Amino acid sequence: xxxxxxxxxxxxxxxxxxxxxxxxxxxxxxxxxxxxxxxxxxxxxxxxxxxxxxxxxxxxxxxxxxxxxxxxxxxxxxxxxxxxxxxxxxxxxxxxxxxxxxxxxxxxxxxxxxxxxxxxxxxxxxxxxxxxxxxxxxxxxxxxxxxxxxxxxxxxxxxxxxxxxxxxxxxxxxxxxxxxxxxxxxxxxxxxxxxxxxxxxxxxxxxxxxxxxxxxxxxxxxxxxxxxxxxxxxxxxxxxxxxxxxxxxxxxxxxxxxxxxxxxxxxxxxxxxxxxxxxxxxxxxxxxxxxxxxxx
Numbered sequence: 001x002x003x004x005x006x007x008x009x010x011x012x013x014x015x016x017x018x019x020x021x022x023x024x025x026x027x028x029x030x031x032x033x034x035x036x037x038x039x040x041x042x043x044x045x046x047x048x049x050x051x052x053x054x055x056x057x058x059x060x061x062x063x064x065x066x067x068x069x070x071x072x073x074x075x076x077x078x079x080x081x082x083x084x085x086x087x088x089x090x091x092x093x094x095x096x097x098x099x100x101x102x103x104x105x106x107x108x109x110x111x112x113x114x115x116x117x118x119x120x121x122x123x124x125x126x127x128x129x130x131x132x133x134x135x136x137x138x139x140x141x142x143x144x145x146x147x148x149x150x151x152x153x154x155x156x157x158x159x160x161x162x163x164x165x166x167x168x169x170x171x172x173x174x175x176x177x178x179x180x181x182x183x184x185x186x187x188x189x190x191x192x193x194x195x196x197x198x199x200x201x202x203x204x205x206x207x208x209x210x211x212x213x214x215x216x217x218x219x220x221x222x223x224x225x226x227x228x229x230x231x232x233x234x235x236x237x238x239x240x241x242x243x244x245x246x247x248x249x250x251x252x253x254x255x256x257x258x259x260x261x262x263x264x265x266x267x268x269x270x271x272x273x274x275x276x277x278x279x280x281x282x283x284x285x286x287x288x289x290x291x292x293x294x295x296x
Contacts, residue, residue: 004286011054011064012047015075018068022125023076023118036106036114037121041079044097048220049191050075055283056195056209066132067198070143073126074191077151080118081187083111085160093242123148135198143194150190159183168247176254177218184224185217208274212284215271219291222264225250229257268292 019041024034050071054064064071086093086101087108094104103111123144130140149155159182166179192213196206228242229252242248251260268288275281275288 004283004290007283008046008051008290011051014054014065014068015047015050015071016042018072019075022069022072023121032106032110033113033117036102036110037118039105040083040102040114041076041118043099045075045079047075049078049188052188052191052287053195056192056201057199058195059278059280059284060196060199060201060205062134062195062199064195066134067129067195069128069132070126070140070147070194070198071191073122074147074187074194076118076122076125077147078187080115080122081151081156081160083115083118087111090160090164091242119151129198136200139198139200142197146193146197147187147190150186155182155186155190156184159186163248166249169249171249171254173254176249176251179249180218180221180251181214184221185214188217188220189213205278208277212271212274215267215274216288216291219264219267219271219288222251222260222267223291223294225252226257226260264292 023037023041026035026038028034050068053067053071053074057067058064082096083102085091086096087103093101095101101111102114106114126144126147127140129135129143130137151157153161159179162175162179163183166175171179189210190213192209193206196209201209228250251263255263268291271288272285275284278284
């Protein structure tokens with residue numbers, strides 16, 4: 001696991017450097033919006049999604065560095081979603097990763113605009129992948145289509161909508177799976193798919209990665225739900241119990257704690273079985289263990 005974490009950090013550093021290049025500097029007019037965009041982007045994220053894009057490309061023989069524009073665009077979309085999630089009209093969170101949330105520092109209006117700006121900059125960045133040698137224009141078009149769907153009303157936004165509408169009411173298991181798959185899993189799934197598609201992976205392998213991505217996306221969300229109950233606030237960088245305070249439907253509240261733990265175990269075994277069908281899938285096997293065992 002130690003080697004995996006080193007590899008994850010090294011890939012994360014590459015992403016950080018590229019994000020610094022693509023996002024306007026804080027002194028560029030109007031300074032306040034760029035300060036807010038950079039504040040939230042460089043706030044200690046794990047960079048799981050962009051690293052997935054790089055590693056999925058490498059799984060099919062393409063250098064991870066060749067998909068960096070797409071990887072950075074995906075991280076911008078993820079960051080925008082966190083800024084908006086933290087707003088008082090959504091989850092009303094004051095801290096993220098141990099620091100005040102964007103709206104607590106810059107105000108609600110600038111935070112809203114910073115999220116909007118990151119979302120639009122994301123696609124401006126992804127399209128730059130077409131300028132890189134060995135990447136086809138059709139692959140970039142396909143990736144833009146997939147990521148826009150995964151982050152829109154049929155993906156992440158759809159999941160978040162169900163989350164909001166489900167607060168304070170009982171929901172069934174089908175609705176819970178829909179909510180968490182769309183809210184979290186869709187963009188994780190698209191991150192994998194994008195790297196593989198840019199590497200010209202065969203359709204059959206793209207389908208396998210989709211199934212793998214769905215499973216690790218659910219693992220990610222269920223672990224999040226459990227950490228909100230029993231996580232270490234210092235490691236999480238935010239108070240626990242937010243889901244209970246906001247009367248949210250979560251896997252522990254619908255399934256129960258023990259059943260949620262068992263579901264994580266089942267999903268992790270299924271995910272490993274799929275990824276081991278690939279020749280160089282060891283990074284992803286270790287990723288599954290990392291997601292299951294993470295404490296932040």
